[in-house]
Amino acid sequence: MSKHIFPYKQDNKIILMIYNKIKGDVMELENIFTQYQQLKNLMQPYRSAMSLVKSKLESIDDELKCAENHSPIHSIQMRIKSPESILEKLTRKNLPLNTEGMKELNDIAGVRVVCHYLNDIQYIAQLLIMHEDIHLVRKANYIEYPKESGYRSLHLVVKVPIYLKDRVENIPVEIQMRTIAMDCWATLEHELLYKNNHQVSDEVHIRLKECADRIAITDAELQKIYQELNN
Ligand code: 0O2
Numbered sequence: 001m002s003k004h005i006f007p008y009k010q011d012n013k014i015i016l017m018i019y020n021k022i023k024g025d026v027m028e029l030e031n032i033f034t035q036y037q038q039l040k041n042l043m044q045p046y047r048s049a050m051s052l053v054k055s056k057l058e059s060i061d062d063e064l065k066c067a068e069n070h071s072p073i074h075s076i077q078m079r080i081k082s083p084e085s086i087l088e089k090l091t092r093k094n095l096p097l098n099t100e101g102m103k104e105l106n107d108i109a110g111v112r113v114v115c116h117y118l119n120d121i122q123y124i125a126q127l128l129i130m131h132e133d134i135h136l137v138r139k140a141n142y143i144e145y146p147k148e149s150g151y152r153s154l155h156l157v158v159k160v161p162i163y164l165k166d167r168v169e170n171i172p173v174e175i176q177m178r179t180i181a182m183d184c185w186a187t188l189e190h191e192l193l194y195k196n197n198h199q200v201s202d203e204v205h206i207r208l209k210e211c212a213d214r215i216a217i218t219d220a221e222l223q224k225i226y227q228e229l230n231n
Helices: 009-021 026-041 044-068 083-092 099-103 118-129 180-195 202-230
Strands: 073-080 109-115 135-141 154-163 168-179
Touching: 044 073, 044 109, 044 118, 044 154, 044 168, 083 099, 109 118, 109 180, 118 154, 118 168, 118 202, 168 180, 180 202
Parallel strands: 109 168
Antiparallel strands: 073 109, 135 154, 154 168
16 A cells, blocks of 8 residues: 555554455545545534634633623633544444534534533533524533443533535534533543553442542532632
């Protein structure tokens, strides 16, 4: 296989992986590569959608800072799912490796909002979905109903209109909202289980869940202290 076909180093790695998997069928390989390039080109509206949501959140935070002298948002992170991760998810979910398949994924654009206190989360979420151009598609409240692992966050999937040169597209963005303490747990748990390839004993799962539960108690207490001091 000529190394000049694929200009990007990362692309070469992925294509080589697929090439080995399909046992050298060049026609099939070219087909997959075309689809891979198409997937990469389709990322632009997702980047715009993500930035739009981030800017709305910053504006809400700024308004509250001025009006209520409290800035509820500690930090905002954005991430776009990599083409290889999109391909992996489409394959795992048995979806077609094309635009139609991509439309089934809600988490290509992701925004993570880390708030200071527990009550800030619902407040920010309510204010955001009041915006006319934000269409709420799905809400999963893993704070009220934590995951078996102990994971807590509020997940929203919203669609925002993105104006392209010849059309308007409603693009989904997954928003994860959590406190600083929840974020600490989620980041470390992700790291610990990822490094161990998810092959850890039940005992470790139990201990990680206990950490999450203790963090939830701490979050509730910090919220109480904040309210007492600011009444
Ligand atoms: P990553 O590496 O963080 O991006 P699906 O996304 O379709 O597989 P679903 O039900 O739509 O599943 O999504 P869900 O469970 O509402 O949220 C998925 C995301 O939430 C994950 O993304 C994680 O970011 C986070 N998450 C969910 N459960 C846990 C958990 O137990 N621990 C931690 N640390 N994070 C969790 P990804 O794409 O799976 O992973």
